[in-house]
Amino acid sequence: xxxxxxxxxxxxxxxxxxxxxxxxxxxxxxxxxxxxxxxxxxxxxxxxxxxxxxxxxxxxxxxxxxxxxxxxxxxxxxxxxxxxxxxxxxxxxxxxxxxxxxxxxxxxxxxxxxxxxxxxxxxxxxxxxxxxxxxxxxxxxxxxxxxxxxxxxxxxxxxxxxxxxxxxxxxxxxxxxxxxxxxxxxxxxxxxxxxxxxxxxxxxxxxxxxxxxxxxxxxxxxxxxxxxxxxxxxxxxxxxxxxxxxxxxxxxxxxxxxxxxxxxxxxxxxxxxxxxxxxxxxxxxxxxxxxxxxxxxxxxxxxxxxxxxxxxxxxxxxxxxxxxxxxxxxxxxxxxxxxxxxxxxxxxxxxxxxxxxxxxxxxxxxxxxxxxxxxxxxxxxxxxxxxxxxxxxxxxxxxxxxxxxxxxxxxxxxxxxxxxxxxxxxxxxxxxxxxxxxxxxxxxxxxxxxxxxxxxxxxxxxxxx
Amino acid sequence: xxxxxxxxxxxxxxxxxxxxxxxxxxxxxxxxxxxxxxxxxxxxxxxxxxxxxxxxxxxxxxxxxxxxxxxxxxxxxxxxxxxxxxxxxxxxxxxxxxxxxxxxxxxxxxxxxxxxxxxxxxxxxxxxxxxxxxxxxxxxxxxxxxxxxxxxxxxxxxxxxxxxxxxxxxxxxxxxxxxxxxxxxxxxxxxxxxxxxxxxxxxxxxxxxxxxxxxxxxxxxxxxxxxxxxxxxxxxxxxxxxxxxxxxxxxxxxxxxxxxxxxxxxxxxxxxxxxxxxxxxxxxxxxxxxxxxxxxxxxxxxxxxxxxxxxxxxxxxxxxxxxxxxxxxxxxxxxxxxxxxxxxxxxxxxxxxxxxxxxxxxxxxxxxxxxxxxxxxxxxxxx
Numbered sequence: 026x027x028x029x030x031x032x033x034x035x036x037x038x039x040x041x042x043x044x045x046x047x048x049x050x051x052x053x054x055x056x057x058x059x060x061x062x063x064x065x066x067x068x069x070x071x072x073x074x075x076x077x078x079x080x081x082x083x084x085x086x087x088x089x090x091x092x093x094x095x096x097x098x099x100x101x102x103x104x105x106x107x108x109x110x111x112x113x114x115x116x117x118x119x120x121x122x123x124x125x126x127x128x129x130x131x132x133x134x135x136x137x138x139x140x141x142x143x144x145x146x147x148x149x150x151x152x153x154x155x156x157x158x159x160x161x162x163x164x165x166x167x168x169x170x171x172x173x174x175x176x177x178x179x180x181x182x183x184x185x186x187x188x189x190x191x192x193x194x195x196x197x198x199x200x201x202x203x204x205x206x207x208x209x210x211x212x213x214x215x216x217x218x219x220x221x222x223x224x225x226x227x228x229x230x231x232x233x234x235x236x237x238x239x240x241x242x243x244x245x246x247x248x249x250x251x252x253x254x255x256x257x258x259x260x261x262x263x264x265x266x267x268x269x270x271x272x273x274x275x276x277x278x279x280x281x282x283x284x285x286x287x288x289x290x291x292x293x294x295x296x297x298x299x300x301x302x303x304x305x306x307x308x309x310x311x312x313x314x315x316x317x318x319x320x321x322x323x324x325x326x327x328x329x330x331x332x333x334x335x336x337x338x339x340x341x342x343x344x345x346x347x348x349x350x351x352x353x354x355x356x357x358x359x360x361x362x363x364x365x366x367x368x369x370x371x372x373x374x375x376x377x378x379x380x381x382x383x384x385x386x387x388x389x390x391x392x393x394x395x396x397x398x399x400x401x402x403x404x405x406x407x408x409x410x411x412x413x414x415x416x417x418x419x420x421x422x423x424x425x426x427x428x429x430x431x432x433x434x435x436x437x438x439x440x441x442x443x444x445x446x447x448x449x450x451x452x453x454x455x456x457x458x459x460x461x462x463x464x465x466x467x468x469x470x471x472x473x474x475x476x477x478x479x480x481x482x483x484x485x486x487x488x489x490x
Numbered sequence: 491x492x493x494x495x496x497x498x499x500x501x502x503x504x505x506x507x508x509x510x511x512x513x514x515x516x517x518x519x520x521x522x523x524x525x526x527x528x529x530x531x532x533x534x535x536x537x538x539x540x541x542x543x544x545x546x547x548x549x550x551x552x553x554x555x556x557x558x559x560x561x562x563x564x565x566x567x568x569x570x571x572x573x574x575x576x577x578x579x580x581x582x583x584x585x586x587x588x589x590x591x592x593x594x595x596x597x598x599x600x601x602x603x604x605x606x607x608x609x610x611x612x613x614x615x616x617x618x619x620x621x622x623x624x625x626x627x628x629x630x631x632x633x634x635x636x637x638x639x640x641x642x643x644x645x646x647x648x649x650x651x652x653x654x655x656x657x658x659x660x661x662x663x664x665x666x667x668x669x670x671x672x673x674x675x676x677x678x679x680x681x682x683x684x685x686x687x688x689x690x691x692x693x694x695x696x697x698x699x700x701x702x703x704x705x706x707x708x709x710x711x712x713x714x715x716x717x718x719x720x721x722x723x724x725x726x727x728x729x730x731x732x733x734x735x736x737x738x739x740x741x742x743x744x745x746x747x748x749x750x751x752x753x754x755x756x757x758x759x760x761x762x763x764x765x766x767x768x769x770x771x772x773x774x775x776x777x778x779x780x781x782x783x784x785x786x787x788x789x790x791x792x793x794x795x796x797x798x799x800x801x802x803x804x805x806x807x808x809x810x811x812x813x814x815x816x817x818x819x820x821x822x823x824x825x826x827x828x829x830x831x832x833x834x835x836x837x838x839x840x841x842x843x844x845x846x847x848x849x850x851x852x853x854x855x856x857x858x859x860x861x862x863x864x865x866x867x868x869x870x871x872x873x
């Protein structure tokens with residue numbers, strides 16, 4: 026039953042990992058908690074539904090995590106992908122938090138498993154959830170229900186009453202009516218705006234029309250807009266986000282992890298004019314997959330084609346859509362609807378530039394090209410063994426980084442650089458504080474878990490004194 | 491490409507949809523820690539009809555993957571893995587039934603059919619006894635050895651059940667002998683020590699109903715993990731095996747020691763039968779009960795009857811067997827005997843065309859899983 030008569034200790038806006046972490050922490054500290062999730066129940070959990078692991082710092086092997094992943098190495102990895110667009114203070118809080126939060130997750134029903142097939146390279150750095158992110162969310166929701174957190178689905182926030190640095194109440198629609206709820210504190214954890222195509226177009230221009238939204242369709246950034254309008258200090262910009270190249274045949278929204286195409290480093294990638302445009306073998310695919318969304322977004326009509334030959338088939342995780350297959354490059358070009366002469370020419374030039382080497386996909390091998398631009402600096406093998414296969418690629422946005430600035434207590438910072446008293450932000454809506462650019466597998470859940478838990482704890486401290 | 495409606499499917503539709511879903515699962519792999527199906531799936535790039543039936547029989551229908559699936563209905567990908575696998579099992583049972591034309595019996599092998607067959611057979615026994623020799627049939631009986639056979643000649647009983655057992659054994663063997671090579675395996679490989687031992691271990695311990703790497707049970711009948719199904723299945727299976735042992739020991743008593751049934755309550759066959767019989771009451775009743783509690787998304791309506799019919803027969807065999815034991819000295823013994831034999835014979839007759847066969851195909855799939863596990867993964871890079 027919806028209870029808007031009383032003043033709740035804590036209102037949590039959102040229903041993903043960060044939201045549930047905050048709600049559970051506050052409830053454990055004795056707060057009364059109402060949680061409003063915008064999505065219908067089967068789609069609850071935001072992008073956390075699509076996740077699979079948590080990037081964890083550890084100074085020694087921990088159950089399913091092998092070796093060590095010390096703070097300094099983790100920090101360097103983050104520094105590298107963000108190019109310095111990160112707050113070292115908040116980042117180091119996140120890294121340290123991931124080394125000690127898993128027993129709490131376990132207590133709330135989350136289970137971990139050894140790395141999945143095809144992900145052995147992550148066995149040292151990433152703790153995989155048994156069953157993936159939806160199983161994790163199911164566990165948290167079950168725990169939240171057991172603890173008496175009031176959860177309402179399809180509850181959409183339309184306005185927040187903020188007086189200076191203080192939250193007073195929230196207005197939302199629920200079951201066809203408008204309601205208002207008062208709370209002593211609020212945690213905003215309702216994600217970025219990647220599903221808001223108009224907003225994406227404002228930032229990216231007409232190119233955004235060809236983007237696919239790999240993440241949840243429910244993150245439209247409505248609350249983020251309210252917060253920015255009411256004085257929150259913005260972090261990052263609307264063009265930053267986790268954007269990978271996904272199969273162009275994927276659905277417009279919510280395709281999740283299965284839409285990825287891992288064939289890039291084993292062949293070439295061309296644009297609609299059948300021209301190569303970037304070094305496909307720059308680095309190991311897991312370290313480079315996150316730049317390809319942007320690369321494809323920069324090409325005409327925002328489309329690319331990953332092309333491999335029979336030698337590569339079976340050497341990468343099988344994508345969900347079957348490849349487009351042909352006996353000759355001409356036939357493949359026709360099927361992909363690109364110019365056959367141009368593709369033949371591109372491949373001929375590429376093949377002529379390939380130097381002999383010893384192919385080994387598990388190391389940065391010595392198979393390189395010479396004399397073409399862009400070069401392919403590893404794993405360059407001639408495309409000469411039919412059948413040939415093609416995967417059409419589009420930019421696929423998982424989540425955006427534009428958000429609100431927070432301090433180390435997860436309090437939202439206002440434009441005058443002062444923290445709010447009782448407004449906390451966690452998860453993707455503040456991920457830009459730590460991750461201003463690029464992506465590191467599993468870091469989204471690390472940020473969400475860390476600042477979700479901190480937000481819940483700090484909100485409870487504020488409310489209960 | 492992605493639209494699967496919830497309706498009865500033709501074989502082609504089933505295989506096509508299973509291939510679509512298996513590709514999704516193979517690109518995701520989040521469920522790898524739950525059971526044997528997902529590691530087996532991950533060894534493949536493409537999925538043939540053989541693969542679909544193999545994976546279907548490897549699946550124990552624990553439900554974990556559906557609850558964890560980010561693409562389950564109402565998501566537009568409409569991934570309902572357990573349901574597809576259940577349908578693939580149904581297809582296996584139909585296809586490999588022997589003789590083939592009886593395969594369609596699975597479709598109407600429901601509770602009503604099972605009960606009607608059992609009671610009809612029981613009635614035949616009853617009429618035979620009651621009409622041919624009413625005085626003896628309705629008399630109070632001493633517990634003395636041979637009283638059963640005074641009503642129903644031993645040779646007739648042994649002959650009927652012996653013949654039916656042979657037929658059942660042969661029909662099941664034929665199913666196995668066709669299914670095993672269909673999966674692409676050599677017959678000799680089934681008998682390789684390691685894989686066979688591991689397959690038997692997994693089958694006898696119900697490893698795949700014990701939960702994934704967390705070993706906390708399976709999501710049956712609801713999303714919260716529980717050992718209910720594993721425990722009730724153990725009661726059922728081991729209860730059945732004890733009853734089978736009771737019959738086997740009794741056969742030895744009869745032929746080797748020359749002692750005809752019935753035997754004293756403290757005798758080995760009766761003790762085995764009592765313990766097994768209690769298991770066969772608790773197990774099937776429990777399995778039926780949790781079946782009613784299960785989330786409706788898992789239900790395959792055209793197969794529910796087959797599952798329930800088998801459980802009802804097992805329960806009734808045990809109930810009437812224990813009833814016979816309790817009343818074997820009274821005037822109703824003849825009636826109990828007739829009804830009990832009716833249920834036993836009905837179970838035997840429906841065995842090759844009912845849920846019973848799942849055990850055989852499951853074991854075959856598990857042994858194959860362990861055979862495959864020892865082979866290198868074809869064509870997928872270690873990274």
